[in-house]
Every structure is written in structure tokens, then in C-alpha cells.
Amino acid sequence: MNRRIAHRYALALIGLAEELSILDKVAEDMNSVEETIRESRGLRLLLSSPVVTPDRKLKVLTEIFGKQLCEQSLAFIALLIRKGRSEYLFATAEEFLGMLDAKRGILNARIRSASALSEEQQLQVQAKLEHMTGKSIRPMFAIDPALRGGFVARIGDEMVDASLAHQLELLREEFKRGGSPILN
Numbered sequence: 426m427n428r429r430i431a432h433r434y435a436l437a438l439i440g441l442a443e444e445l446s447i448l449d450k451v452a453e454d455m456n457s458v459e460e461t462i463r464e465s466r467g468l469r470l471l472l473s474s475p476v477v478t479p480d481r482k483l484k485v486l487t488e489i490f491g492k493q494l495c496e497q498s499l500a501f502i503a504l505l506i507r508k509g510r511s512e513y514l515f516a517t518a519e520e521f522l523g524m525l526d527a528k529r530g531i532l533n534a535r536i537r538s539a540s541a542l543s544e545e546q547q548l549q550v551q552a553k554l555e556h557m558t559g560k561s562i563r564p565m566f567a568i569d570p571a572l573r574g575g576f577v578a579r580i581g582d583e584m585v586d587a588s589l590a591h592q593l594e595l596l597r598e599e600f601k602r603g604g605s606p607i608l609n
Contacts, residue, residue: 431516438501438521439528447497452525454490454498459518461489473512482511531561537569538576539589554578554585 442451462468471477471485483506490499505514526533534554542550547566554562558580569577574589 427513428516428520430510431513431520432524434501434505434510434513434517435520435524438517439524441497441501445497447495448525450495451498452522454494455518455521457493458490458498458502459515459522462515462518469515472514479506479509479511482506526563529561531563532558532580534562534564534578534580536564536566536576536578537572538566539568539570539572539574541568542566542576550576550578554580557585 438451438455439448442448462472468485468489471482483503486502486506487499490502494502502514505511505517534551536550536554547564551562551564554564562580572588572590575587575592577588577591578585
């Protein structure tokens with residue numbers, strides 16, 4: 426799928442939403458659209474199907490989103506469908522949310538830990554990542570039993586490995602070089 430097309434539509438939607446001072450509402454709408462499409466294989470198939478008519482696609486989306494989205498978001502969805510770009514709706518919503526996060530200085534972080542972290546531990550991890558990046562972090566925590574301890578965070582293309590296995594590897598390397606953080 427061509428992300429450039431989705432990027433252009435998302436950019437236009439951000440511009441419109443800013444102009445009308447409804448950026449937060451449109452962001453909420455695009456988040457809802459993105460989540461709904463991500464969770465529904467049938468809806469993804471419908472949007473990408475060349476057999477289903479644009480009118481039918483619009484009718485289905487209006488039934489799903491008609492009562493919860495603002496008028497401008499619904500008009501934007503209708504525009505995509507009329508232009509024959511319904512298969513780009515999901516990517517456009519993703520691009521919109523990503524661009525808005527970048528504009529607001531927010532990074533998404535996927536954080537895996539060996540066991541569930543307490544709320545206090547989650548806040549500590551989030552604070553450390555925010556300090557490292559200098560930006561606000563939107564954390565998404567998950568449990569990964571393969572980790573023996575610590576956590577691994579993915580922020581965009583970067584990985585922060587504070588797992589027990591990684592810490593032991595660093596210690597092993599330090600010993601190989603003839604030093605020890607414990608003895609120094």
C-alpha cells in the first residue's frame with residue numbers, strides 16, 4: 426500500500442481540523458476509526474474490495490460510525506470513498522495519529538516485562554524513557570515471560586534493553602575486558 430497517499434490525506438485532514446479548531450475531536454474520531462478497522466478483518470476486506478460499490482461502503486461506514494463521529498470526519502471518510510481510496514482509510518487514520526503525535530512531541534513505546542508491573546513501576550519506567558528521549562511517552566505495557574527480569578522498550582526504531590539477560594551480557598563483557606563495575 427502506498428503510504429504517501431495516506432500521508433497526503435492525513436496532512437489535509439490535520440490542516441482542516443486545525444482550521445476549524447476541532448483537532449482533538451477529529452483525533453478522537455480517527456483513533457476510533459483506526460481501532461475499529463484494525464479489529465475487524467471483515468471491514469478491512471470490505472474497504473479493499475473492488476467488487477463492493479462505493480455507495481455500499483459508505484452505507485456500512487455510516488452505520489458503524491454515523492452516531493459517534495463529527496460531521497467533518499464523516500465527510501472526510503465519504504470523500505475518500507468517492508475518490509476510490511477507501512482502502513487507504515486505515516492507513517490515513519494511522520498517519521493522522523502519527524503526525525499528530527509527532528506534532529505534540531509524543532512517542533509511542535511498547536514495553537515488555539517478565540511480569541506485570543505495578544502502577545508505580547510503570548510510572549518509573551515511563552519517566553526514565555521520557556528523560557532518555559526528552560519527549561512525552563505513551564506507554565503500552567505487555568508481559569513477556571521469555572524475559573527473566575527487567576524490561577525491553579521499543580520506541581519507534583530504537584530499542585532500550587534493560588532486561589536481565591542484557592545486563593548479564595554487559596557484565597560478562599566487562600569481565601572479559603578485565604574490569605568489573607563491582608570491584609572498581
